[in-house]
Amino acid sequence: MSCYEIELRLNPEASFDQSSELIEHFTDVYFKIAEIKKRLTDALESTGTADNSNPLMNNTTIISSNAPTLPRITLKTFDGTISAWPEYRANFESLIHHHESLTPSAKLNYLRTTLSGPALALVKELPITDVNYPIAWDALIGMYENKRMIGSSLLNKLLSFSAIQNENKNDLSNFMSTFGECVSAIKTQEIADLGDFMTLHIALKCLPKSLVKTFERRQTRETMPTTKDLLKFVQRQIEILDLTASAPMSSSSSESSKKYSHDSSPKRSFTATAHSPTEKTRSRCLCDCDHFLYKCPKFIEASVDERRDFVEKNHLCTICLRSGNHQDRCDSGLTCRVCNDGHNTLLHCDMPKEADPQLSDRKERVKRKNSSSSESQAEQETADSSGDESKRVHQALKSNPTETVLLGTAVVRVKGADGRFHKVRAMIDSASMTTIIRDDCARRLGLPRDATSERIIGLADQSIPGVSASTVCIIKPNKSGKPIFRSNAVIMEKITTQMPTTSVPEPISSKYRHLQLADPRFFEPQDVQLLIGADIFPYIFTGKRETTTPNEPVALSSVFAHLQTLMIVQEVSQNLASELADPKNSYE
Template structure:
């Protein structure tokens, strides 16, 4: 009876552990259904850490139960075997789903991984595991940290923004972590967090001042030692190289002279100066605002917008109101009361038409009215071209359809799919890499692999076509380039459109190129009755529209061109080339042996012998010429006199030394 009671208690304990395992399996199933749900993914990440321990405890208790049940009369272990099979299925199902998590989310319960700052490249070129440098807020570490992070994470097109955000959080500590840790973890918030760090730490002038202060504070050599001299030269070159690399100003000499002058200012005056510099800065360099190349490259209307945002005077571009300006200069082009950089021809046909003049040219104080870009653009008549878009069903690895928006374009030699769409389909990826060449024969990007998929009309399984789609970050900008008013054209009123919302500006997930174009087309063409409305042609997905339409007046226009060529002979990947150069530089050089080394080796090989006692006898090589030891005679004489003096003081030691 006592044994039966113990078995029941063990079974109850085992069942409670199994219920915990089932709860984790439920979370894992939710993640498999909604892989983009960050809350579910985080929950699975945390709870999966205990999966292995729960499974081990169940096996331990189960083994104890089996041993006890086996000793009972008329024992039957079928029930125990069935329970163990159920546990194994649940456990391995969880494990298979957890493996779908990105590398940085997998816990040690599934497979040992490195520290949170370790990353493993998942691109086609397998690189060694890299340990990202952490950043704790010290300015001298910022440049090295941001360069490594940008190269490994920020510019890695195989990572989603939320994954980049995770890596970024793992690389920070102290003040930098406190700056962004309250930002919600999401794709949209990664650029915000990244820009927050750049705004705080990527201040080239502050970094340059830091290196300049370190140069000025180098300690003077106290002793004439080689190590001290080497240390001084190393520290000097290190800070000077870092200062030059920042390219803080047009001239390094100007920057140094400026800092020498700032050191002579009182604290209050310097604080006012720094506040004005921050207010006037348009780019990263330190110069007067009307000499800023970034500002001069903008259109006059954009310059005016910058001036207003920074609350500067439109006469002299200084931080005060126009009524308080003492400048008596006028515009050198029209002689009106505004700065020359803010002049533009209000009658020109383009908002970007400007007159480049000299840098100075301050104007007399007066409030003026500058026409905006929208006012100029409103007089322009522009058309928007509708491209052939359709809604289709693309089947994932489980055979379930996903509705994607496609662009049909026979100007492309291949078909393309976005990284996001390919990830949602979860189809087997071929790790091939092709170079994609766009209009103008410019080499633009590389694909990150390809998938084979089946597509069919939206809401129907037939007809279906199979195609190979190369994976790229984005197929195009939004199509059409701007949302249009809904038009009811008589010539297409009775047609079933493949994309009913063709007039709404949206992203495209898939581009169908010339490789499948012939399979899509069906007989049927409806020509446009006028140049301001589109034509329609028939496809297996329905009727698609193509042609020009007259939109509302706008100041922006984006032209999408999709003539794409596949380049088979791809140049070496930049990251791969950089890493190879790094290994070559860091490789320990091979040192060739000298003639003396070869002679010593020859004497050893030909002349060594072994005594019966087990010791080896090796001939000692001597040089034919007398070796030169600079200043060794004085050292030997001093040591001789020191020994002689010591022996005179200790007769016993002298007697032992002589005999």
């Protein structure tokens, strides 16, 4: 029964003209909707997705109160510990890296939140953009994806496990978790010969660290050395020891070995170094304190005659004022700063040079000696007395210049693992056969490393220690995009001391302010992070140069802008000369 019929029975005399029109309109709309519904249902049934694939039905199923609530998945974190890398990588790749619905920028955000320590340092400077995610992920892969390092770290963890003394649940549970995790992680590395790998690892533990470093430098990142390789290497070392032990050293080679035994690595610092005092060379002091005679306040305050008497009574050298030495055999190279005779400045007195024939003889002997110890001499001569003596020494020091070599430095940009170019202070050295980058700089840039067997040879054919690996450096000027240099650089813990070794005086450095300098603060001693060698050197300079006056730096035009290089002659230690007027300041 329709609504119309019901209303008609309730009110037979009512007028239904208008109501009938509304009912007819409603009926038309209803049947049109029913027809559309039928067509949609037929279309869904024809594609086989009428039930389970219906979005409305699926949503209803998801929000059903009977559906179980799953726990929230927590991502593993990684702090740079190499043994934890396999588990972290598997976890992150399965949940985030291979998740197609996530954008690369979202993946990078997840990546940064799961990292800490050195691992985070590799990617924390990268802006969160789609293009930076593969760069960050590749940087982590390049740093930590190393089968041998991971396997060795896991074996170390197993071998360092403390023996269980008593049978208890906690210790046994710790044993199970440690060995279970490590063994599973080692198997995931798919090492071809696991037994040989373990034997090699134990064998390397039995050798000296210096020998192990030499062996490792000959390996590459991609290869897996074997126990056989190690035995061949050790056998070769035995042969080398036999050969070097059977060859007698001549007297000249013995002297050479003594000369270079303290430090075989070349130091590009052109200043003399003062040797540390020993008990054998330390002379007895007037005040019985533990310092050299020329630093003794009582000796300084004494008259020249009293000083001479003390030196003669104690059989001290009249040149270096030390015991166990004699002026006829003194090789210090010191002379008097007042008269240039062969005696110490503290023993100088105003008399004609011809009055002491022994001093004249010593002067000739000293002149024939070619050993120079300028820094030691400066330390010696600061111990002069007050009054006229200090004035003469002050004048002598001011008139004795020293030489400082100013090597060319430049601020360049090196490409890091993040794809960006970072500022690095470099030194230009045509005498170096290869480009060298400092270890901490390579780590800061996140550069991938490869093992290298390359050796760095310094003065006297001495091998330089500290070569750990090599990497590819892409270098460009600081202020322009071209040219771009590519160099296979050696990684070392330290390249050289701060350059320049001493500050360049302001009157000299100010003459180059009008130039565009490759290193705007070339005059300040600073660390060198990169040494650009002969592999790039020929392509740097353009041939132009600018000079001011002789004995001052030459500005050489290069692709990096102007480089300052030359030997600077400057006055020695202005502070030292100004303090000599008060002897107390010189001996505190």
